[in-house]
Amino acid sequence: MKTRSISAPVQRRLVSLCALAALAFAGTASLASSHREAPNITNIPKVDATDLYMFRSYEAGRQGYVTILANYIPFQDPQGGPNFYMFDDKALYEIHVDNTGDGQEDITFQLRFQNTSKMTALTVGGKSVKIPLINSSTIASRNPASLNVRETYSIDIVRGGSRTGTHGKLTNLASGSSDFDKPVDNIGDKTFGGPTAYAAYANQHIYEVAIPGCGNGRVFVGQRKEPFYIAVGKIFDLFYLNPFGPEVNGNKNDLENKNVSTISLEVPIACLATANDPVIGAFTTGSMRQGRLLNGMPGTGLGKVNVDSGAWTQVSRLGMPLVNEVIIGIDDKDKFNASKPKDDGQFADYVTHPVLPALVETLFPSAKAPTNFPRSDLVTVFLKGISGLNQPKNVTLSEMLRLNTSISPVAAGAQNPLGVAAGDNAGFPNGRRPGDDVVDLSLRVAMGALCALTGPTDKLKVGCKPSDAPAGALPFTDGVRKTATTFQAAFPYLNTPLPGNFNN
Numbered sequence: 001m002k003t004r005s006i007s008a009p010v011q012r013r014l015v016s017l018c019a020l021a022a023l024a025f026a027g028t029a030s031l032a033s034s035h036r037e038a039p040n041i042t043n044i045p046k047v048d049a050t051d052l053y054m055f056r057s058y059e060a061g062r063q064g065y066v067t068i069l070a071n072y073i074p075f076q077d078p079q080g081g082p083n084f085y086m087f088d089d090k091a092l093y094e095i096h097v098d099n100t101g102d103g104q105e106d107i108t109f110q111l112r113f114q115n116t117s118k119m120t121a122l123t124v125g126g127k128s129v130k131i132p133l134i135n136s137s138t139i140a141s142r143n144p145a146s147l148n149v150r151e152t153y154s155i156d157i158v159r160g161g162s163r164t165g166t167h168g169k170l171t172n173l174a175s176g177s178s179d180f181d182k183p184v185d186n187i188g189d190k191t192f193g194g195p196t197a198y199a200a201y202a203n204q205h206i207y208e209v210a211i212p213g214c215g216n217g218r219v220f221v222g223q224r225k226e227p228f229y230i231a232v233g234k235i236f237d238l239f240y241l242n243p244f245g246p247e248v249n250g251n252k253n254d255l256e257n258k259n260v261s262t263i264s265l266e267v268p269i270a271c272l273a274t275a276n277d278p279v280i281g282a283f284t285t286g287s288m289r290q291g292r293l294l295n296g297m298p299g300t301g302l303g304k305v306n307v308d309s310g311a312w313t314q315v316s317r318l319g320m321p322l323v324n325e326v327i328i329g330i331d332d333k334d335k336f337n338a339s340k341p342k343d344d345g346q347f348a349d350y351v352t353h354p355v356l357p358a359l360v361e362t363l364f365p366s367a368k369a370p371t372n373f374p375r376s377d378l379v380t381v382f383l384k385g386i387s388g389l390n391q392p393k394n395v396t397l398s399e400m401l402r403l404n405t406s407i408s409p410v411a412a413g414a415q416n417p418l419g420v421a422a423g424d425n426a427g428f429p430n431g432r433r434p435g436d437d438v439v440d441l442s443l444r445v446a447m448g449a450l451c452a453l454t455g456p457t458d459k460l461k462v463g464c465k466p467s468d469a470p471a472g473a474l475p476f477t478d479g480v481r482k483t484a485t486t487f488q489a490a491f492p493y494l495n496t497p498l499p500g501n502f503n504n
Contacts, residue, residue, distance in 0.1 A: 040334045041316055046088040047286030049318035050074045050260060051228055054282050054401050055431040056409035057266055059490040063409055065217065066272055067491060068265045069434075070095050070284040070318075076185075076223070076259040078498040082133050084185040085223065085261055086151050087113040090308045091288050093263060094162060098281040098400060099274050101392025103342035107272065108162040109170075109265060111221070113153045113182075120148045134184060139191055142181045142204055151182040153221055157212055163312070168212030170219065180207055185223040186259070188501035199496045206491065214271030219264060224494035226258040227434045227487065228321075231478040239363050243476045247440065250479025257498065264492035269405045278406035279385065279392045283341060283399075286316035314338050319400035320382070321438045326356060341398035344383065351378050356446055368470035370448035376463030377450040381429065387461050389420065390430045403431035415484040434493055435484035440477045448472035 041048045053069040072093065073085050087093065092112060096105035120136050121128040137146035155170040155178075169178040183205045192198045206220045231251035234241040241251055263284075272280050290310030317324075317337050327350045328336045336347060352374030361369040370377075383399060385391035390402040410426045417437040419427025421444075428436035448469020454460040466472065487493055 041337060044088075044288070044315060045073055046086075047091045047093070047288060047316050048072060048074055049284050049286055049316045051321060052282065052284050052318050052401055053432045053434060054403050055433045056269075056403070056405065056407070056426060057491065058409040058411055058415075058426075058433075062266065062491070064269055065266045066269055066280075066403065066405060067493065068095055068267070068282060069492065069494065070263040071224075071227075071260045072263070072286065073261045076226070076261070078186065078257070078259055078502040079500045080185070081187065081500060084134060084187070084500075085259070086115050086149070087153070087182075087221075087261065088288070089113040089115045090306065091286055092312055094285045094287070095263065095265065096162060096283050096285065097272050098341070098398075099272060099277070101277065101279070101281070101395040103344070103396040103398030103400075104340070105162050106159070108158040108165070110156040110158060110162070111153050111263060113151060116150045116152070118148050118150065135187060135191060138193060139184065139187075140193060140197070140201060147184060149184075151184070152179050153182055154178050154180070155209075155219065157214070159213070170209045170211055173208040173210055173216060180219065180221070181205060183222040186497040186499045188499045190501070195499070198499065202496065211267065211271060215268050217268060217271075218266040218491055220492040221263050222261070223259050223497040224262045224492070225497050226255045226260045227494050228255055229253040229480050229482050230255065230439050231480050235478060239360065241479060243360070243364060243367065243443070243478075244474060245477060245479050247475070247477045247479065248481040250477070253480045253482075257502070259497040262492065262494055264494075266491050273405045277393045279390055279402060279404050281319070281341075281392070281398070281400035281402045283317060283319035283401065285314050285318075287312040287314045289313065321432070322442060323399060327351060327354070341400050342396060344398050348379075351375065351382060354378065354446060357448075360447065366471075367447060367474065367476075370451060370464070370469040370472070372451065372464040372468035377448070377454075378445070380462045381445070381450060386429065389425065401432060402429075412484040412487070412489040417481060417483050433484060434487045435482055437481055439480070443476035443478070444474070447474065447476055
C-alpha cells in the first residue's frame with residue numbers, strides 16, 4: 001500500500017487547526033454526540049448510534065491495524081435491570097467503509113443478533129415457574145447455566161454495495177464458529193464476584209477472528225462505560241457556562257455515570273485502504289424491517305409477539321460526531337438518519353448557513369459570528385476532509401469520519417486531546433480516538449477558527465480569511481476534558497461499564 005505523509009509546511013499550518021467535526025455545532029444547542037438526536041429514533045433506542053471512533057490502533061504491537069468502535073443504545077443507567085440493554089435481534093447493525101472517496105460503501109461489516117431465553121424455572125409450591133431475572137446465580141464464564149438469556153451475534157463482511165455485494169463470514173480462530181457470545185451487561189458486583197471481576201469476565205469475549213480476504217483481526221461486542229464527555233446540561237440550558245473558562249474541570253461531565261453498548265472491530269489496514277489512497281471514510285447505520293406487526297395474542301398465554309417483514313429500512317446513521325443533533329433542522333432529522341452520504345447535497349444549507357454561531361453571538365456579544373456566507377470553510381473540512389491530511393484523492397462531497405491510515409499512531413501517554421490542533425496528527429479530525437475533545441474543537445471551528453488560521457492567503461484552502469471570523473482565535477470550551485490515559489491502552493480501549501449496584 002502506498003502511503004502519503006503531510007508536508008512540513010502543511011503540518012505547521014495544521015498545528016493550530018481545530019477539528020473537522022466542529023461544524024457539527026452548526027445547528028442547535030442540543031449536544032450529546034448522537035444521543036436521541038432525531039424524533040423517530042427516540043422511539044427505538046436499541047438502534048440509536050451514539051458515537052463512532054476510528055483510529056490507527058495504538059496498543060503495543062498492533063500498529064498495522066485500524067480500530068473502529070460504534071456505540072449504540074444511549075443513556076444506559078447501570079442499574080437497568082431486569083432486562084438490561086440487549087441489541088435488537090430484529091435489527092441490522094452495520095459499519096461501512098468508503099476507500100474510494102465516492103461517498104459510497106466499498107466494505108461493510110454487518111452484525112445480526114440472536115437473544116435466546118433458556119426459560120430457567122424454579123419449583124415453587126410444587127409448580128415449575130419461570131424466573132423473572134436474566135440470571136439465576138453468579139456468572140464467571142461464557143454462557144454459564146446461570147445465565148438465563150444468551151445473546152449471540154454473527155458478523156458478515158460485504159464487498160460492494162451493502163445490499164448487493166459479496167458476503168463472507170468472520171469466524172472465531174479458536175473454534176471456527178461464526179457465532180459469538182456477547183457478555184451480559186454488568187449486572188453488579190455480587191453477580192460477578194467482586195468489583196474487578198466483570199473485567200475478567202468481559203475479556204473472555206474478545207475474539208481473534210479470521211476475516212475473509214483480509215487476514216486476522218479482533219472483535220468485541222458488549223457494554224462499556226460511556227466514553228463521550230460534555231457539559232450537556234449547561235449547554236442545553238442556553239450555554240449556561242463560561243465559554244472562555246477553564247478547559248479542564250470547569251464543569252461536570254453529565255455522561256460520567258452512564259454506560260453504552262459497543263461494537264468493536266480491529267481490522268488490518270491492508271484490508272480497508274487501497275494501494276491508490278491511504279484515506280478511508282466510515283459511518284455506521286442501524287436498520288429495521290419495513291413492517292412490524294404487533295400481536296398481543298389475547299387468551300393464548302403466549303404474550304406479545306412481534307413479526308417483522310419487508311426490506312431493511314435505515315433508521316440511524318452516524319459518521320462525524322454531533323451532526324444530526326446540531327446541524328440538521330428538526331424537520332429533516334429523520335430524513336438524515338435514513339439518508340446515504342452520497343446524497344448529502346440535500347442538506348447543504350445547514351452547513352453553509354449554520355445557526356449555532358449566530359446563537360452564540362446572541363448569548364455572548366463579544367463572540368462575533370463569522371460573516372463568510374456560504375461557509376466554505378465548513379464545507380471544505382466537513383464534506384471533503386482537509387487537504388494534505390485526510391482528504392481522499394478523488395472525493396465526493398459527503399459526511400463521514402475520515403482517517404489517513406498512513407499516519408502513525410501515537411501512544412496513549414503521548415496523545416493530545418486537541419489532536420491535529422495541537423500537532424498530534426494521529427488524532428481528530430484525522431479519525432477520532434476516545435480521548436479526543438471533539439466538543440471544544442467543534443465549538444472553535446464553528447466560530448471560525450479555520451478562517452483565522454488560514455491567513456490572508458488562504459493557506460488551508462478553506463475559502464475565507466481572518467477578517468471573516470472576529471472570534472476565530474478565541475479558545476471556546478465547555479470546561480470538560482479527558483485524555484487518552486483516562487481510557488484503556490489496549491483493545492477495545494473503552495473502560496469496563498459501571499455495575500448495576502452503582503448508586504451515585
